[in-house]
Amino acid sequence: MNSLSLFAFLCVISAHSITISANFAAYPPIPGVNAKEGCPLRGGGGDALTPLRREVYDNGKIFDISHRYAPELPVWESSEGLGQDFLWLTTSIKNGSRANNSEFKLGAHTGTHVDAPGHFYDNYYDAGFDVDSLDLKLLNGLALLVDTPRDKNITAEVMKSLNIPKGVRRVLFRTSNTDRRLMFKKEFDTSYVGFKEDGAKWLIQNTDIKLVGIDYLSAAAYDHSVQSHLAFLESREIILVEGLKLDDVPAGVYSLSCLPLRLVHSEASPIRCILIT
Ligand SMILES: *[C@@H]1O[C@H](CO)[C@@H](O)[C@H](O)[C@H]1NC(C)=O
Ligand SMILES: *[C@@H]1O[C@H](CO)[C@@H](O)[C@H](O)[C@H]1NC(C)=O
Numbered sequence: 556m557n558s559l560s561l562f563a564f565l566c567v568i569s570a571h572s573i574t575i576s577a578n579f580a581a582y583p584p585i586p587g588v589n590a591k592e593g594c595p596l597r598g599g600g601g602d603a604l605t606p607l608r609r610e611v612y613d614n615g616k617i618f619d620i621s622h623r624y625a626p627e628l629p630v631w632e633s634s635e636g637l638g639q640d641f642l643w644l645t646t647s648i649k650n651g652s653r654a655n656n657s658e659f660k661l662g663a664h665t666g667t668h669v670d671a672p673g674h675f676y677d678n679y680y681d682a683g684f685d686v687d688s689l690d691l692k693l694l695n696g697l698a699l700l701v702d703t704p705r706d707k708n709i710t711a712e713v714m715k716s717l718n719i720p721k722g723v724r725r726v727l728f729r730t731s732n733t734d735r736r737l738m739f740k741k742e743f744d745t746s747y748v749g750f751k752e753d754g755a756k757w758l759i760q761n762t763d764i765k766l767v768g769i770d771y772l773s774a775a776a777y778d779h780s781v782q783s784h785l786a787f788l789e790s791r792e793i794i795l796v797e798g799l800k801l802d803d804v805p806a807g808v809y810s811l812s813c814l815p816l817r818l819v820h821s822e823a824s825p826i827r828c829i830l831i832t
């Protein structure tokens with residue numbers, strides 16, 4: 556028996572005892588507590604001191620669609636990317652402290668993030684329409700991942716051609732930004748694909764979409780940055796999730812879960828999003 560199958564064997568044993576104690580002790584039976592889930596891989600590391608970093612969990616059951624915060628992450632209108640200095644240790648074990656303690660500093664629109672209505676409307680900003688006021692019911696629920704025509708920005712014509720059925724409330728738009736791996740290039744690229752003003756207006760007038768996800772730093776095309784944001788955010792009903800990582804995820808319907816930080820007074824927040832099949 557190699558060490559991996561021994562480990563799996565021990566997992567089965569301990570999972571059995573979890574089920575048994577769940578039935579007889581203070582806890583009600585916990586659905587889904589089985590050998591696999593009841594025995595986490597000790598932080599994913601196994602015996603080698605190497606963390607497991609994943610994009611996909613459980614053979615495609617969960618897709619992580621947020622980008623990592625790392626120095627190469629592109630930043631709006633910067634050629635330098637996020638750089639090394641956004642995260643640092645304030646006390647460290649190497650310097651004699653009992654623990655490592657880090658601090659970080661990020662623009663609120665860095666990486667995979669969400670926009671609140673206060674982003675482009677100062678009256679909404681003053682009135683407190685911040686990321687803490689965003690509707691978690693909209694940020695979590697059934698979502699459609701669609702591919703847009705690769706040679707175009709998202710115009711009214713493109714929106715029309717996508718034929719997104721009425722009733723669909725959450726759509727993640729995968730564009731050529733994903734093919735071009737723009738979120739993996741530290742130099743900000745203005746030629747990314749996003750919504751033109753007429754595309755944004757068409758979506759608002761002709762669909763029930765209230766959550767718009769996109770695969771680069773802005774839902775709006777660069778040359779319509781202001782116009783498209785104004786259109787999307789005016790009603791305060793539409794949430795923009797930007798900078799999503801949609802690589803290697805089949806198009807289709809998923810259960811989307813997105814959780815922003817409760818940053819009071821902030822018009823944006825980093826957001827962790829996953830798709831569950
Ligand atoms: C460790 O101490 C050195 C020397 O005082 C200092 O330059 C460095 O910034 C410290 N680093 C951390 C992570 O505390
Ligand atoms: C999308 O619009 C940007 C300007 O905002 C432009 O640079 C880019 O070439 C356009 N992309 C396509 C595929 O038309």
Ligand SMILES: CC(=O)N[C@H]1CO[C@H](CO)[C@@H](O)[C@@H]1O
Pocket residue numbers: 644647648649650655
């Ligand atoms: C456990 C842990 O996070 N250790 C880190 C403590 O800080 C040093 C740098 O001073 C890192 O190298 C360790 O990985």
